[in-house]
Amino acid sequence: MTSSAGQVSEIAERFVHFAEEARGSSALYAMLSRDISDDHELLQLLLVAPPSQRRPNLLFAAAHDLLLEEPEHDVARYYASVSETAISPDEQAFKLFRDFCLSNRSRLRATIATRHTQTNEVRRSAAFVPIFQRICAEEPIALVEVGASAGLNLLVDRFRFRYDDGPWIGASDSPVAIQCNVQGRAPPTRMHGVEVACRIGIDTRPLDVSNAHDARWLMACVWPEQRDRLELLRSVLDVARSDPPQLVKGDAIEVLEEVALGIPPHLTICLFNSATLCYFTDAECAAFVSVADRIARERELHWLSLEGGTRQTFGARLPFDALYKPRSTDRPTDIFGILGYARWRGTQREDRVAARADMHGRWIEWMEDL
Numbered sequence: 001m002t003s004s005a006g007q008v009s010e011i012a013e014r015f016v017h018f019a020e021e022a023r024g025s026s027a028l029y030a031m032l033s034r035d036i037s038d039d040h041e042l043l044q045l046l047l048v049a050p051p052s053q054r055r056p057n058l059l060f061a062a063a064h065d066l067l068l069e070e071p072e073h074d075v076a077r078y079y080a081s082v083s084e085t086a087i088s089p090d091e092q093a094f095k096l097f098r099d100f101c102l103s104n105r106s107r108l109r110a111t112i113a114t115r116h117t118q119t120n121e122v123r124r125s126a127a128f129v130p131i132f133q134r135i136c137a138e139e140p141i142a143l144v145e146v147g148a149s150a151g152l153n154l155l156v157d158r159f160r161f162r163y164d165d166g167p168w169i170g171a172s173d174s175p176v177a178i179q180c181n182v183q184g185r186a187p188p189t190r191m192h193g194v195e196v197a198c199r200i201g202i203d204t205r206p207l208d209v210s211n212a213h214d215a216r217w218l219m220a221c222v223w224p225e226q227r228d229r230l231e232l233l234r235s236v237l238d239v240a241r242s243d244p245p246q247l248v249k250g251d252a253i254e255v256l257e258e259v260a261l262g263i264p265p266h267l268t269i270c271l272f273n274s275a276t277l278c279y280f281t282d283a284e285c286a287a288f289v290s291v292a293d294r295i296a297r298e299r300e301l302h303w304l305s306l307e308g309g310t311r312q313t314f315g316a317r318l319p320f321d322a323l324y325k326p327r328s329t330d331r332p333t334d335i336f337g338i339l340g341y342a343r344w345r346g347t348q349r350e351d352r353v354a355a356r357a358d359m360h361g362r363w364i365e366w367m368e369d370l
């Protein structure tokens, strides 16, 4: 068992890496991370979380959550999410952040002990749309999302999308407008929207958009400078509150089969997941694939999986390593995802790499014909 000092030094390492990762996306978090990595008292705050959750994002989200609730503290002036006139981080920023965290120590600990980072990024659904459109061309589809968080990507038929400067497609009057840039080959989109007959999300800790604290937590998981993501999230929450998606609480490996087989038999099921398999062990990934194989024996099933390239969605059969290469024009910290698409012919699964995509849905590069 690792000693408390050993655990703190592991957390410190994570902040050192995070400072690098956040550079270019959040000057504030990058700067704070460097100083936090040397601050025993702040690092210790994360010890109340389970080991897998002791990550910089959790401390930052817990502090952000508190500031969204009570924006009076001086550190708020560095948070573009909270202050209209936010300033760039300077030499005062860490001192104020530290003071804010330590004076709210017990409230932060309570959040860190009970919450997980569950960023729900709807721009990721831009990667799924071309395949959903194709499958629903004849009949509306049933969407089943594993690792749904608040289930916002299940509402894909209530958003509109544009790829590069092409036409807007989908729900033409939707307040949720998702712009996705194209790198290389464009995705094969169609003009019609996605027709959804039913939608169910599965999550071990589903977030409820109608609950003010859950909704604020979703905002808190977004980095403060990313105003465009926060605005988009606000508009999605408005849409979601009027008719929230159905969410099932449970471990996907245990409940997915029952959920899928409970869907009316005439509907084609589109199972999808994004930024979720990083939480699975290799054995859990393999078990997930077996559950999907079993469902496909009973039902017509399509499976779309948008995950970071280090997590091999369908087992080792896709050439992820070859695809998971930053290009010369990319920043080293850019995060790539691979969109895998599996279909079954009889009991045989056919796995394909449909696209490479930014894990925050900012761009997509289509890889092959469907």
Ligand SMILES: C[S@@+](CC[C@H](N)C(=O)[O-])C[C@H]1O[C@@H](n2cnc3c(N)ncnc32)[C@H](O)[C@@H]1O
Pocket (backbone or CB within 6 Å): 116, 117, 118, 119, 120, 121, 122, 124, 146, 147, 148, 149, 150, 153, 202, 203, 204, 205, 206, 250, 251, 252, 253, 273, 274, 275, 276, 279, 280
């Ligand atoms: C980073 S969030 C991604 C949410 C959403 N898929 C998206 O792309 O916006 C990952 C979600 O997976 C959920 N999760 C992790 N392990 C799970 C499991 N075994 N079964 C169901 N959900 C799980 C977490 O609770 C979390 O809400």
